[in-house]
Amino acid sequence: MSAPRDDFDAALDVASTRARAWLDRLDERVVRAEASADDVRAALGADLPDGPADPADVVRLLADAAEPGLVATPSGRFFGFVIGGTLPAALAADWLVSAWDQNAALRAASPAGSAVDDIAAAWLLDVLGLPGNAGVGFVTGATMANFAGLAAARDAVLARAGWDAGSRGLSGAPSVRVLVGAERHDSVDVALRYLGLGAPEPVDVDDQGRLSAAALEVALADDGGRPTIVCLQAGNVHSGGFDPFAAAIPAAHAAGAWVHVDGAFGLWAATSPRTRGLLDGAAAADSWATDAHKTLNVPYDSGVVAVRDPAAMRSAMSYHGDYLLTDAAYLEPYERVPETSRRARSVPVWAALRSLGRSGLSALVDRLCRHAAAFAAGARDVPGAEVLNDVVFTQVCLAFGDDDRTREVGRRLMADGTVWMTGSRWRGREVLRISVSNWSTTDTDVARGLDALARAAAD
Numbered sequence: 117m118s119a120p121r122d123d124f125d126a127a128l129d130v131a132s133t134r135a136r137a138w139l140d141r142l143d144e145r146v147v148r149a150e151a152s153a154d155d156v157r158a159a160l161g162a163d164l165p166d167g168p169a170d171p172a173d174v175v176r177l178l179a180d181a182a183e184p185g186l187v188a189t190p191s192g193r194f195f196g197f198v199i200g201g202t203l204p205a206a207l208a209a210d211w212l213v214s215a216w217d218q219n220a221a222l223r224a225a226s227p228a229g230s231a232v233d234d235i236a237a238a239w240l241l242d243v244l245g246l247p248g249n250a251g252v253g254f255v256t257g258a259t260m261a262n263f264a265g266l267a268a269a270r271d272a273v274l275a276r277a278g279w280d281a282g283s284r285g286l287s288g289a290p291s292v293r294v295l296v297g298a299e300r301h302d303s304v305d306v307a308l309r310y311l312g313l314g315a316p317e318p319v320d321v322d323d324q325g326r327l328s329a330a331a332l333e334v335a336l337a338d339d340g341g342r343p344t345i346v347c348l349q350a351g352n353v354h355s356g357g358f359d360p361f362a363a364a365i366p367a368a369h370a371a372g373a374w375v376h377v378d379g380a381f382g383l384w385a386a387t388s389p390r391t392r393g394l395l396d397g398a399a400a401a402d403s404w405a406t407d408a409h410k411t412l413n414v415p416y417d418s419g420v421v422a423v424r425d426p427a428a429m430r431s432a433m434s435y436h437g438d439y440l441l442t443d444a445a446y447l448e449p450y451e452r453v454p455e456t457s458r459r460a461r462s463v464p465v466w467a468a469l470r471s472l473g474r475s476g477l478s479a480l481v482d483r484l485c486r487h488a489a490a491f492a493a494g495a496r497d498v499p500g501a502e503v504l505n506d507v508v509f510t511q512v513c514l515a516f517g518d519d520d521r522t523r524e525v526g527r528r529l530m531a532d533g534t535v536w537m538t539g540s541r542w543r544g545r546e547v548l549r550i551s552v553s554n555w556s557t558t559d560t561d562v563a564r565g566l567d568a569l570a571r572a573a574a575d
């Protein structure tokens with residue numbers, strides 16, 4: 117039997133070789149998967165073997181069976197949902213995180229993990245234009261970032277109403293009202309559900325899906341003195357639009373509300389002078405959620421929550437265990453997030469930021485916006501195509517005449533496989549969404565995307 121060290125070497129060599137081959141092929145392969153989930157299950161084999169297998173063989177089997185069923189989401193020609201790719205430094209750093217296998221819950225369990233957390237947190241607050249002393253937690257995505265931010269919000273507004281949710285729970289508590297734009301992301305609703313707050317009250321939005329500050333003021337005035345949370349959005353998944361923070365946040369604060377901002381991809385507008393204005397006033401909020409696996413292009417899964425008052429974050433997320441060896445003067449990584457044991461999720465974030473630098477980050481955001489604008493401009497020459505949104509950031513929404521035709525164009529585009537764009541419904545119409553979120557998208561990728569659109573839209 118070989119020494120364990122040899123097993124590591126052989127398995128890691130296979131993984132590295134196969135990973136490089138996958139990355140090499142991203143440029144030319146079709147974006148959609150070529151095998152179905154059933155095909156992959158059959159290739160993997162459904163039965164758990166009785167005996168052990170060679171580690172390198174296991175990795176080889178996995179790569180052989182899984183690759184045909186992979187979607188080329190890290191390709192520069194993937195424009196579906198809101199999905200980023202992976203910057204080289206972030207990917208390699210993520211490999212190290214797995215090899216190091218730190219439990220980054222506690223400074224004592226991983227001094228390096230908490231040091232990287234601290235630096236990445238400070239850099240994020242800086243580049244995102246948020247208060248420098250806010251508490252920052254590294255979570256799995258914007259859903260959990262919304263959950264963590266809204267948990268702090270819930271407890272804080274109830275505490276102001278004289279109710280300690282931590283000890284008394286929600287039974288008998290004053291009812292908390294949550295006001296959201298009618299086009300908030302649905303993950304806000306699920307976070308509120310997890311938090312026992314039920315469904316939010318939608319506030320009217322304009323034709324770009326942006327909350328109406330006037331409608332918010334009317335809703336706030338009608339509150340009957342209830343504890344209130346206002347959840348705003350930076351980056352509508354259809355239009356890319358931003359809520360009017362400069363008007364909405366002071367109005368919400370004047371009414372005693374906590375303001376949370378879901379900026380899963382839009383918060384990154386702060387990193388470029390060209391788009392920063394979209395976030396005017398957003399830094400006055402009380403908590404913010406964003407993703408690192410979207411605009412920043414780190415591997416899944418990576419989200420970030422920031423809370424202005426670190427004590428509110430600690431009291432919502434933390435717990436005490438005598439064996440945990442916490443440092444009372446320091447907000448431990450696990451005290452900022454729902455998880456206890458956790459991978460050192462800040463490491464790829466740090467590597468992405470360190471490899472881009474300030475100018476590289478703003479150039480990345482500018483490039484995504486430039487490609488989105490090029491799609492919108494080019495789509496105007498595609499017969500029958502209509503651009504439905506003001507393209508202010510990275511999202512473009514297209515329609516091709518009636519709903520049936522828009523769906524048909526989407527089907528043909530997916531069958532073609534050159535690019536991936538996703539269908540949706542927006543403002544009562546079937547649409548085809550283009551989300552430019554991948555650092556590696558080139559002008560050529562955009563041109564190929566426009567050609568594919570023209571082919572799909574041809575009679």
Ligand SMILES: *Cc1c(COP(=O)(O)O)cnc(C)c1O
Nearest residue numbers: 198257258259301303378380407
């Ligand atoms: C993607 C997204 C979310 C959810 O983020 P996950 O990373 O999938 O958890 C929330 N809000 C907005 C605006 C999004 O785009």
